[in-house]
Every structure is written in C-alpha cells, then in structure tokens.
Amino acid sequence: MAKRIRVKDIFSAATSQNYKVMGWVRTFRNNQFIALNDGSCLANLQVVVDNDKTDADIIRRITTGAGIMIDGKLIESQGKGQTVELLAENITILGDCDPETYPIQLKNRPSLEYLREIAHLRFRTNAFSAIFRVRHALSYGIHKFFNDRHFVNIHSPIITGSDAEGAGEMFQVTTLDINNPPKNEDGSINYKEDFFGKATNLTVSGQLEAELAALALSNVYTFGPTFRAENSNTTRHLAEFWMIEPEVAFNDLHDNMDLAEDMLKYLIQYVLDHCAEDLAFLEQRLMDDEKTKPQAERSEMSLIEKLKFCLEHPFERLTYTEAIEILKNSTPNKKGKFQYPIEKWGADLQSEHERYLVEKHFKKPVILTNYPAAIKAFYMRQDDPKEGVPGPTVSAMDILFPGIGEIIGGSQREERYDLLVRRMDEMHIPAEEMSWFLDTRRFGSVPHAGFGLGFERLVLFVTGMTNIRDVIPFPRFPGNAEF
RNA sequence: GCCCCCUUAGCUCAGUCGGUUAGAGCGACGGACUGUUAAUCCGCAGGUCCCAGGUUCAAGUCCUGGAGGGGGCGCCA
Numbered sequence: 158m159a160k161r162i163r164v165k166d167i168f169s170a171a172t173s174q175n176y177k178v179m180g181w182v183r184t185f186r187n188n189q190f191i192a193l194n195d196g197s198c199l200a201n202l203q204v205v206v207d208n209d210k211t212d213a214d215i216i217r218r219i220t221t222g223a224g225i226m227i228d229g230k231l232i233e234s235q236g237k238g239q240t241v242e243l244l245a246e247n248i249t250i251l252g253d254c255d256p257e258t259y260p261i262q263l264k265n266r267p268s269l270e271y272l273r274e275i276a277h278l279r280f281r282t283n284a285f286s287a288i289f290r291v292r293h294a295l296s297y298g299i300h301k302f303f304n305d306r307h308f309v310n311i312h313s314p315i316i317t318g319s320d321a322e323g324a325g326e327m328f329q330v331t332t333l334d335i336n337n338p339p340k341n342e343d344g345s346i347n348y349k350e351d352f353f354g355k356a357t358n359l360t361v362s363g364q365l366e367a368e369l370a371a372l373a374l375s376n377v378y379t380f381g382p383t384f385r386a387e388n389s390n391t392t393r394h395l396a397e398f399w400m401i402e403p404e405v406a407f408n409d410l411h412d413n414m415d416l417a418e419d420m421l422k423y424l425i426q427y428v429l430d431h432c433a434e435d436l437a438f439l440e441q442r443l444m445d446d447e448k449t450k451p452q453a454e455r456s457e458m459s460l461i462e463k464l465k466f467c468l469e470h471p472f473e474r475l476t477y478t479e480a481i482e483i484l485k486n487s488t489p490n491k492k493g494k495f496q497y498p499i500e501k502w503g504a505d506l507q508s509e510h511e512r513y514l515v516e517k518h519f520k521k522p523v524i525l526t527n528y529p530a531a532i533k534a535f536y537m538r539q540d541d542p543k544e545g546v547p548g549p550t551v552s553a554m555d556i557l558f559p560g561i562g563e564i565i566g567g568s569q570r571e572e573r574y575d576l577l578v579r580r581m582d583e584m585h586i587p588a589e590e591m592s593w594f595l596d597t598r599r600f601g602s603v604p605h606a607g608f609g610l611g612f613e614r615l616v617l618f619v620t621g622m623t624n625i626r627d628v629i630p631f632p633r634f635p636g637n638a639e640f
Numbered sequence: 641g642c643c644c645c646c647u648u649a650g651c652u653c654a655g656u657c658g659g660u661u662a663g664a665g666c667g668a669c670g671g672a673c674u675g676u677u678a679a680u681c682c683g684c685a686g687g688u689c690c691c692a693g694g695u696u697c698a699a700g701u702c703c704u705g706g707a708g709g710g711g712g713c714g715c716c717a
Contacts, residue, residue: 187676201677208674221667238677258650262667264678265651270709325716362717387715388641400717496713508713566717611717624710 567608
C-alpha cells in the first residue's frame with residue numbers, strides 16, 4: 158500500500174504513478190468528480206471516479222464534508238481547470254457526512270457571522286483554512302525573525318501573583334469555593350488558604366518578566382497568551398489574545414522603533430513569500446466584498462498592494478507634540494468634524510485622530526512617540542524637558558496601522574531607580590509589592606526598551622479581515638467562551 | 641460600560657400603507673447525466689416570521705420588555 162501524500166505535494170508529483178490521498182469532499186460533480194481538500198493548501202485535488210469500478214453504495218456516500226481515502230493513478234488532467242487529477246481505483250469512506258444536517262454547504266457562501274457561531278466547523282471553509290495557515294506562518298516567522306537575531310524566547314508566567322502591571326482588568330485564578338470562601342476576621346477573603354497562598358490572576362502582559370530576563374540575556378522576547386477582563390466590545394479586542402513582547406538591553410527609543418519596523422516588514426514579507434496562494438484568495442474575497450459597497454467606501458489598494466506598500470515605504474515617525482499640531486490645524490478639526498475636538502496639548506488621542514493621521518494625512522503606518530507622561534504607564538522613561546514641548550513626556554511609541562489602529566505599543570523603560578520609584582509613588586503603585594522588579598534597577602540597571610505586538614491585530618492586517626474574532630480559532634470576548 | 645442597527649425556510653435575503661393561503665435564490669431530498677469546475681437539467685419537500693407581553697376587527701409589519709447577532713465609541717495590543 159502506498160503511503161499517504163498531501164494534496165499540496167501531489168500537484169508536483171510524477172504522473173502515471175499510484176498515490177494514496179486522504180481528505181474531505183468539498184463538492185461532488187456529475188456523479189464523477191470529487192473536489193478533495195486536506196487542508197495542506199487552498200487548492201482541491203480533482204479525483205475522477207470510475208463508476209464501473211466503484212460500488213454504487215460508495216458513490217452515494219461521497220457527500221460534501223465526508224472524509225475519504227483514495228488510491229489511484231495521477232494523470233494529466235483531461236479537463237481545463239487543473240493540471241493533474243487522480244483516477245480513483247479504490248475509494249474508502251472514512252467518515253460519512255450527513256448532508257441533511259451538515260451546516261456547511263459551501264455553495265451557500267455562509268456569512269462570517271454565521272460561521273463564527275459554528276467556529277468548530279469553520280476550519281473547513283476556504284477562508285478560514287487560509288486565515289489559519291497565514292496565522293501559523295506569522296507565528297513561525299516571528300520565532301524565526303527573533304531567532305535569527307539571537308533573541309532568547311522567554312516563557313513568562315500565565316498565572317501571576319503580581320496585580321500591579323496596570324495594563325487592564327485581570328481574571329482571578331483561585332481554587333477557593335467562591336460560594337463559601339475562607340474569611341479573615343475583618344470579613345475579607347483569606348487568600349492565604351488559596352492554592353498559591355495569595356491572590357493570583359491570569360497575566361495581562363509578560364513585559365515585567367521579560368525586563369528581568371533582558372537585564373541578563375540582553376535580547377529576549379515572549380510570545381504567549383494574555384488575558385484582559387475588560388468589557389471591550391469592538392472588532393479589535395479579545396479577552397484572550399496572543400502577544401509578542403521583545404525586550405532589549407542597551408536599546409533606546411530609536412533602536413526600539415527600528416526593531417519594531419524591521420519586524421513588521423519582515424513578517425509581511427515572510428507571508429508574501431510563503432502564503433501567496435492564501436493571500437490571493439483572501440484578496441479576491443475582499444474584492445468581491447468591496448463590490449457590494451458604495452464607491453466612496455472602497456479601499457484604494459488591494460490586499461497585496463497594501464502589504465507591498467507597507468514594505469516599500471518607511472513608517473512615518475513623529476512626536477505626539479507634532480501630531481497634535483497637525484491635528485489642531487487639520488480640516489476636520491477646524492470644521493468641527495471630530496467628535497473630540499483637539500484643543501490643547503496633553504489630551505489623549507482618540508481613534509478618530511489616529512485614523513486621520515494614518516489613513517488621511519500620511520496614508521501609511523505611523524509611529525507616534527514621546528507622549529505626555531500623564532497618559533502613559535509608570536515604567537516608561539521620562540524625557541528631558543524640551544523646548545516647544547509644553548509638559549513632561551516619556552519615551553513611548555505607538556505604531557498605528559491603517560484599519561487596525563494601535564498594533565504596537567512600547568517604550569524605552571525607566572532604568573533610573575529614583576525616578577522610577579518617584580513615578581510609581583505618583584501613580585499609586587505599591588513599590589513594596591514590586592521590589593522584585595525594582596531589583597533590576599538596584600543591581601546593574603542599564604538602558605533598555607521593548608514593545609508589545611498584538612498578534613491577532615497583525616493577523617487582521619495581513620489577512621485583510623475586519624473582525625478580530627475571525628483570526629483566532631476560538632475567540633473569547635465578553636459573554637462568550639464557547640468551545 | 642455607552643450609542644445605533646439587525647433577527648422571516650438549512651444558508652443568503654425579499655416581504656409595499658397593518659389586510660386573505662408567507663416568497664425567491666442557493667442548499668437538501670428524488671430523478672437524469674462518463675469531462676464537470678460554485679456543473680447542468682427536471683421534480684419535490686421545507687416556516688414557533690427570535691421570545692414574552694401589549695395595541696388593533698386584523699400584527700412578519702406598530703408599541704414595551706427580554707434574548708441572540710452586528711457595527712461605532714471608550715479601555716488597549
């Protein structure tokens with residue numbers, strides 16, 4: 158018996174030879190032609206059934222979605238739509254698929270919203286198999302990018318006893334009986350009796366742990382799940398998402414920007430090189446989608462053009478202070494079109510402002526830096542006062558992408574012990590609970606910088622999808638933890 | 641957390657001013673078909689009009705509440 162060959166590989170295999178393939182039926186036409194898909198690539202293999210050699214009962218069971226195995230001879234296709242096809246000599250039904258109840262009849266073009274509700278089956282569609290192959294390529298590309306640059310991958314903890322990271326609301330982790338928890342004398346819950354002997358949560362960021370590692374290994378990155386219990390209901394937020402957090406000793410803000418831009422461009426190039434077929438399919442899907450929209454709302458570039466455009470142009474780098482000036486003098490601001498008008502320095506930028514800068518003013522990815530200290534996290538490095546800048550700023554950077562908004566947030570870190578402690582004090586962060594973190598600044602502190610990349614936001618951008626719930630297999634969001 | 645929209649056949653959607661027996665395409669099912677490409681052709685079945693109240697002679701259609709879904713905003717990656 159021949160060994161199984163993947164559909165992807167059979168397209169370049171020698172003809173006039175026998176092969177065994179296994180996969181799922183996408184369509185069965187003319188009682189004769191099976192379009193077989195095994196997920197190894199987007200394309201289906203055409204299998205030609207010989208009615209004389211195949212039992213009528215088997216033919217009856219070749220239904221959309223059925224799992225089948227075929228032994229047959231590969232020949233040059235006698236039809237037009239494909240170069241080769243497999244002449245079936247023996248067909249085995251591995252798993253029947255009842256067409257009366259199987260919800261994915263692909264010819265129906267089921268909506269993304271409907272498929273989201275049957276996420277356990279949506280892998281079987283072209284769109285989602287393409288998305289998850291691209292997601293994998295990006296994941297692999299990230300490890301390759303950092304490995305090639307001598308970064309060490311650090312597995313930061315998922316359960317954390319630190320609740321002072323300030324990145325968002327946390328999910329509590331406990332083995333206590335929530336209906337009858339042990340109490341202290343003052344009525345508060347006695348976490349000393351909990352599994353870890355203290356209150357614990359799911360991590361919101363591996364950054365602080367990455368900093369600890371960077372101050373010894375120099376170049377490190379984390380790539381793992383993070384959890385935010387924020388009640389966020391948008392197309393760009395998840396309660397469980399994957400984040401990449403590089404942290405590099407001796408880097409300043411500019412090195413940090415260079416690293417982030419290099420990484421994003423590397424990953425876009427990586428996907429263009431390795432996922433051409435899937436990207437072409439996703440691009441076509443988008444173009445079909447666009448046809449239903451009014452002219453004004455259609456995008457100027459196709460998906461692949463957009464990706465290449467990002468590669469060919471340097472990201473626009475400017476400070477928050479410069480951005481405020483542009484926004485203040487912008488047409489929508491003067492005409493009162495912004496829901497939140499830009500009045501003075503110090504205001505946080507709303508997504509309408511970010512969108513204006515990225516999509517209207519610069520028309521390319523933008524890196525905004527040196528934000529007011531008051532609206533940024535405690536660990537960001539405080540800038541020296543500068544002429545023309547009205548207030549204190551920090552060496553922060555946000556990378557804004559068209560259609561996505563913030564895809565990366567990062568900073569040069571405050572490495573000076575006294576300044577860091579003063580700032581923690583101002584922001585009411587308990588220094589005593591963070592002494593492990595402060596030890597890095599007590600013992601051999603050096604300048605360092607890092608950032609966080611929201612993995613799903615990158616997948617969104619690269620696939621051209623618009624809802625983040627469609628680029629992770631089983632999305633978690635408020636009110637939903639199915640599967 | 642706030643604001644807006646949607647929910648009719650398995651899927652995608654029509655359904656006019658509140659008026660008789662609720663419609664289409666696709667899918668499914670039955671049949672034909674040995675070169676199809678979202679195959680095609682013929683035939684047939686398929687409905688808790690999201691749920692609960694209310695208004696009305698009469699509700700898929702109007703009102704109130706709820707559930708589910710979508711979009712925008714905020715929080716951020």
